[in-house]
Structure formats: structure tokens, C-alpha cells
Amino acid sequence: MLNLTNTGFSDTLVILGAAGLVIPAFARFRISPVIGFILVGALVGPAGLGTLVGQYPWLYYLTISDSHSIEPFAEFGIILLLFSIGLELSFRRLWAMRKLVFGVGAAELFGAGLILAAALYLTGLSTGGAIGLGLALALSSTALVVPIAGTTSAVGRAAFAMLLFEDLALVPIIFMLGALAPAAASDGGWVLLNTLGLGVMTIAILFVAGRLLLPRMFAQAARTKSPELFLAASLLVVIAASLATTAAGLSPIVGALIAGLLIAETEYHGEVESITAPFKGLALGVFLITVGMRLDLGFVLAHWAPLLGATVMVMLVKVAVTTGLLKLSGARTGTATETGVLMASPSETTLIVLGVAGAAGLITGGTATFWTTVTAIGLTATPLLAKAGQFFSRQIERQEKNDTPAITDAAGPGTVVIGFGRVGRTVADMLRRHDLPYLGVDADIDNVTAARRDGHPVLFGDVTRGELVDQLKLGHAKALVLTMDDPVLTVRLTKRVRGWVPDLPIIARARDADHAAELYKAGATDAVPETLESSLQLSEAVLVDIGIAVGPVIASIHEKRDEMRKAIKAASNLDREPRLRRIRQSEVPGQA
Known part of the structure; x- marks a missing residue:
């Protein structure tokens, strides 16, 4: 008989229940579900209702008492996120962004990291601890910033370039902290160089193998016309690439990003992106729940003043450094400000670096707990920072009167x-x-x-x-x-x-015939439905391509356009529904 008290089943029930409740509830009130997932994690986590499981055993089925049990799912969520980001890129686009990635991105990470490290050193931390903690806090959240800003807008491009460098720099940072550890061996530098060399070789092999094998593999999957097989092939590529980079000593997110880039170069990237999108959203929610579990509300209430001060300090430093560097690189003031505010909070990878710094003996357990809470608070505030950045950007742009007609x-x-x-x-x-x-x-x-x-x-x-x-x-x-x-x-x-x-x-x-009729009723002289024009252009192309002379085709298109516009205008003055149903049916020529 199936044991329903198994921890995995209980945790899965809580996670799926949280996703099913949080997303629609917060969407109804137009609040980012990011905040909802983190708050749910804090509520049902080990520091929340999980502490009452001993007194009320039935709470076991509604809480998660061991935050480590779902960390693998959270890591898989970040892997899928980086994979989806890679799908939106191409090698040509990455090459075009190289100055932002390795110029502004590097300056932002190390500039903010050194300023924060200097401030932390003055508070009494050791040199190694200050450097590790400063670099950890200088990281920004790829998991939250990219979905908010995208990768196509000016803010999204600038943010993504810096985040990409941070993701690439994560592994060298981790090895550097290992070398700075008090108990580090004398050959720590050689170990770092050896790992980086092996990593570069692994990445090169992935690129070559991906170029040769992926088009053939996805072609076979496409011939079967089976969405399940296509999904299995996609997940196989992601997991294999992540395992390869992990075995080489690099982060699995590097492998996921490379897998996305390689598939983006094939003609199957659109199908892969649509198939994996639901898994990405769910897995990201799982990750955010684990972030919330790191929030001990009792600890927050007891130390709210230093926590608030530390969070504000980190954000101000990152806003100043990011905004200043983007301005120096030629970005608009509004874009630089919005990007700086959006990237002000720490990152999910900050938690990884904090764990490494603690394991290396560079910071104490109490220090790690304090800054872990600061990170969780910052991640919770990221959607609010996005709104604040947009507000400041608009205010700045409105005040700038240069070249305004x-x-x-x-x-x-x-x-x-x-x-x-x-x-x-x-x-x-x-x-x-x-x-x-x-x-x-x-x-x-x-x-x-x-x-x-x-x-x-x-x-x-x-x-x-x-x-x-x-x-x-x-x-x-x-x-x-x-x-x-x-x-x-x-x-x-x-x-x-x-x-x-x-x-x-x-x-x-x-937008369509219904909307055009509403516009005519409101007083428009002409209303041009997008569906009408696209169908007419398609009809024109078909007629010309099958050999009809251009002149008669253009004349017939004009006649059809006038006929449909008159019908829409007439419908705006009559009972709309039955009439517009006939109009919509005639919008695509040749369709009954």
C-alpha cells in the first residue's frame, strides 16, 4: 500500500497547492506572484507553521518542515529558467552584446562588490569574509529580473548583459572563496586553474556536439509528431548539458544556458520554448517558496532595524554603481536609473555564495543567517523595485526637455x-x-x-x-x-x-470588426481592422502568385475593402451581434 505520509508526497501537495492558490489570487489583485510565493514559503516553512507540527500533527500535510527536501526542485527551476533565456538568444546577439557583458557587466559586479566589501570590512569582518560577502551581495537575480524586464527592451538588454556576466562569474567566485579559506591548501590556485581549463574544454565539446547532433535529434522527434517525445528530447539536452558542466566543476546553470543557445540556432527553438514554458513557471515558483522558507519572521521582527538598514545600504550601493556605469556607457538617464533600481536587490545565487563562504570559514553562522534574511527580503521587494524604477524613469524623462518638440x-x-x-x-x-x-x-x-x-x-x-x-x-x-x-x-x-x-x-x-464598429459609433472617420487588412494582403499575394494581373487584383482588393468597411459602418448603427457574425465570416476571402 502506498505510504501517503512520505515526505516527498506531502511536500509536492504543499507546493502544487501553493502554486494553484497563489498565482490566480495575486493575479486577481494585480500583484506579482513572486511576493505570494515567498510569503507562502515563509508561512508554511520550518520557521512558520512548520514549527507547530509537533503540537498539531495534521499540519504536516499543509507545511514543509525540511527546507532542504525541495532544494533540488528549486535548482531545477533555475536551470530551466537559464535554458529558456538561452532560447531567446543567439550567438550573433551575444557577440553584439560583448561590450556590455564583459565591460559594464564586469565593472558593475566588481565595482559594487568592492564597495560593499570595504563597508563590511569596516564593520569588523575579515578580509576574506568581506570580499566574499561583498561579491555575494553584488549579484542580482536572473530568476526575477529577466522575467520582469525581458531581453528586448533597453532596460532588459542592459540588465541581461550584466546578469549574464554574473552567471558566468559565479564559478570563479566560488573557487576564489575556497582559495581564501583559512584552511585552504597551498595549491588552491592550481586547482582553480585546472577546473577552469577543464570547464572551457567541456564547453567547447558541448558546442561542437550540439551543432552536429541537435538538428538531427530534433528532426527525428519532429517526424514522430509526438509532443511528449519532443519534450523528452528537450529535457534530455538540458539535463545532459547541466551534468556535463557540473562534472567539469562549473555551475549547472552554465550548461543550461549553453543548451538553450544551441537549440536557439536550430529551427525547432520555438516549439521547444512553448513546450517547456509551463515547467519553467512552476519550477520558478518552487524556488521562490524555498526563498521564503529562509525567512524567519521571528528573527525579522527581533532585528528589523539592522536588517532594514543593511538592505537599504546594499540597494543604494548597487543603484549608484549600476546607474553610473550605464550612464558612462551612453545609456539614457531614465534607462540607467530604471535598470539600477531593478537590479538593486541581491540574488538567488547570493544564497549559494553565502553557503560557500560559511563552509569555507570566512563568515560565521550568525553572519550567514543575517545576510540570508537580507537577501530574502530583497528578493521579495524585487517586483516593487521594478515599479519604483519605472516611476523614477518616467519622472526623469519628463523633466528632460532636450530635443522635445x-x-x-x-x-x-x-x-x-x-x-x-x-x-x-x-x-x-x-x-x-x-x-x-x-x-x-x-x-x-x-x-x-x-x-x-x-x-x-x-x-x-x-x-x-x-x-x-x-x-x-x-x-x-x-x-x-x-x-x-x-x-x-x-x-x-x-x-x-x-x-x-x-x-x-x-x-x-x-483590433477586429467588433472593435471597428465600436469606433465608428464613437465617431471615427475610418476604422481599419487588423484582421481585415491582413486577410486582404494575403488574398492579394495569392491572386498575384497564381498568375492574375496586378491591375485587376488591386482593383478587386479596393472593392472588397470598401464593401467590408460599409458593412462594418452599417453594423455600428444596427443590432451588432448577428450582423458582425456575418462580417467576421467574410473577413477571410474564400472562407464561408
Whole structure:
């Protein structure tokens, strides 16, 4: 008979139950589940309700009394995270980022580490202990920062470059701490060099074997059309690469990152990414629960003042160093500030380095417990730091008036384009090609900065603020173009502008036929559904490719477009549902 009191089953029940409750509950209140997982870990962990298992045995099934029992799952979560990051990269992109990775990344880690080490040395720590603890606290969380910032935005690229160097530097840091240990052997330096040499050889073998074997292996898996086999092949690659780097003395996360990079170079990376995504999220949640288990709420309440002071000190040092280095490298003030605040807290790898420093005798058990709690507090605050960084970035960018186009000069009799992303920039390019004046408006400072760099007159501002819309002087504009990817805001803005500028042409981007009908009811002159245009472009390509002359094709496309727009306009004045159902069915030519 199955023994349900087995620790593994009990821990699995708590973990899966926490994931099932935390994610939807915190998503409902628009709070990051990161905080929820850490708080649940603190609540059900050994320092929380786990202490009451002796008095109330039934709590055994709702708590985890041994935090070490799920640490392997947490490590597997970090491995899957690094693997997914590798899938989003390519060797070309890594080469393009080399200056950020090995320049700014190295300067950030060692600069912040040395400043923190100097401060800790003044508090009475030994030289080795101060260096180890300073470098540990200088690390930032790949597991939390990358999902928050991504890898494509200006902030995400800068943060990821520095985090990548930190992940690569983790193993040398660990071996350096071993060499600094009071009981270290005299040949510690030789051991470090030997391990690094073996690691480099292992990585080279992985690259060669991956280039030769992975395309063939995934091709065989793809021919079976079995998602299970594809998943098994993906996990096999990750585990094999991680075991190889571990056997060479390197961190398993290095192997996971290499596995992701190698698969990213194949044509199967999209399928692998989609199949492994659910496992990554669940495993990351398990890791965060283990972080929460390191929080002893009684210890926090008893020492809240020094813990708060230490946490703030670490964050201020890292914000100052990261922001300053990014500014020196040419980043915008807003980007540098947001990145610095986002990366201010310590990392999950800080816990690894603290453990190594404690095992090497560089710091005492009490010191390790104190800074472990500081790390857990910092990780809990990371989502809040992300919000704070965004706020500070917006405030800084709003205060910077350099190269900001004047509304009175730019709007004038020209066209106002609200939303200057991919669609808005295309509209502006066409207006500029015909020498027509225009003004762009966007609330994303990255879009604004990139557009200004290319010579577009773009204003940074949030159109949800009524005073900004008033300042645009739309009564003197030739047309208003709305390209925002926010259906509700587009309808609301159309209705408002139409109410006090009745003759202004308003051309709006619509998500689909339903949204287009709402825009027409709100007063839009033209509403262009994305589904309509994509289906018409597809139809045009098909007709031309099968040999129909271009002239008749273009004429028929124009006729179909006018016909569908008239149907949508008519539907906006009638009972919408039955009519729009027929419109949607006719949006893809040739489909009944």
C-alpha cells in the first residue's frame, strides 16, 4: 500500500497547492506572484507553521518542515529558467552584446562588490569574509529580473548583459572563496586553474556536439509528431548539458544556458520554448517558496532595524554603481536609473555564495543567517523595485526637455499620430515621404527616444491625461491617427475628441470588426481592422502568385475593402451581434 505520509508526497501537495492558490489570487489583485510565493514559503516553512507540527500533527500535510527536501526542485527551476533565456538568444546577439557583458557587466559586479566589501570590512569582518560577502551581495537575480524586464527592451538588454556576466562569474567566485579559506591548501590556485581549463574544454565539446547532433535529434522527434517525445528530447539536452558542466566543476546553470543557445540556432527553438514554458513557471515558483522558507519572521521582527538598514545600504550601493556605469556607457538617464533600481536587490545565487563562504570559514553562522534574511527580503521587494524604477524613469524623462518638440510648432495644421510604435512609425514614414507635417505622441519613452533619434518629432506623454490632449490643439490639426494597442482607450479618446472637434478626420487602428464598429459609433472617420487588412494582403499575394494581373487584383482588393468597411459602418448603427457574425465570416476571402 502506498505510504501517503512520505515526505516527498506531502511536500509536492504543499507546493502544487501553493502554486494553484497563489498565482490566480495575486493575479486577481494585480500583484506579482513572486511576493505570494515567498510569503507562502515563509508561512508554511520550518520557521512558520512548520514549527507547530509537533503540537498539531495534521499540519504536516499543509507545511514543509525540511527546507532542504525541495532544494533540488528549486535548482531545477533555475536551470530551466537559464535554458529558456538561452532560447531567446543567439550567438550573433551575444557577440553584439560583448561590450556590455564583459565591460559594464564586469565593472558593475566588481565595482559594487568592492564597495560593499570595504563597508563590511569596516564593520569588523575579515578580509576574506568581506570580499566574499561583498561579491555575494553584488549579484542580482536572473530568476526575477529577466522575467520582469525581458531581453528586448533597453532596460532588459542592459540588465541581461550584466546578469549574464554574473552567471558566468559565479564559478570563479566560488573557487576564489575556497582559495581564501583559512584552511585552504597551498595549491588552491592550481586547482582553480585546472577546473577552469577543464570547464572551457567541456564547453567547447558541448558546442561542437550540439551543432552536429541537435538538428538531427530534433528532426527525428519532429517526424514522430509526438509532443511528449519532443519534450523528452528537450529535457534530455538540458539535463545532459547541466551534468556535463557540473562534472567539469562549473555551475549547472552554465550548461543550461549553453543548451538553450544551441537549440536557439536550430529551427525547432520555438516549439521547444512553448513546450517547456509551463515547467519553467512552476519550477520558478518552487524556488521562490524555498526563498521564503529562509525567512524567519521571528528573527525579522527581533532585528528589523539592522536588517532594514543593511538592505537599504546594499540597494543604494548597487543603484549608484549600476546607474553610473550605464550612464558612462551612453545609456539614457531614465534607462540607467530604471535598470539600477531593478537590479538593486541581491540574488538567488547570493544564497549559494553565502553557503560557500560559511563552509569555507570566512563568515560565521550568525553572519550567514543575517545576510540570508537580507537577501530574502530583497528578493521579495524585487517586483516593487521594478515599479519604483519605472516611476523614477518616467519622472526623469519628463523633466528632460532636450530635443522635445514644441506642441504649438509641431501640431499646427499637420497630422497628430497618437501611438508611435510599429504602426504609428509606418504612418509617420508615409507622411514624411509626402512632405506632410505631423506630430507623434507616445507614453513609452523607449519608443520616443528611438523615434527622435531617427528624426521624427515625437512628444512623450500619456493621452489618458486630459490636459495633454487639450495641449495638442486638435482643432487646428488636419487629421488624428490613433494606433494604440488599447481598444478601450482608443474608443474613449475617439468619443472625446469627436465631441469637441466634429469635423476632424479621425483614423483609428481597430483590433477586429467588433472593435471597428465600436469606433465608428464613437465617431471615427475610418476604422481599419487588423484582421481585415491582413486577410486582404494575403488574398492579394495569392491572386498575384497564381498568375492574375496586378491591375485587376488591386482593383478587386479596393472593392472588397470598401464593401467590408460599409458593412462594418452599417453594423455600428444596427443590432451588432448577428450582423458582425456575418462580417467576421467574410473577413477571410474564400472562407464561408
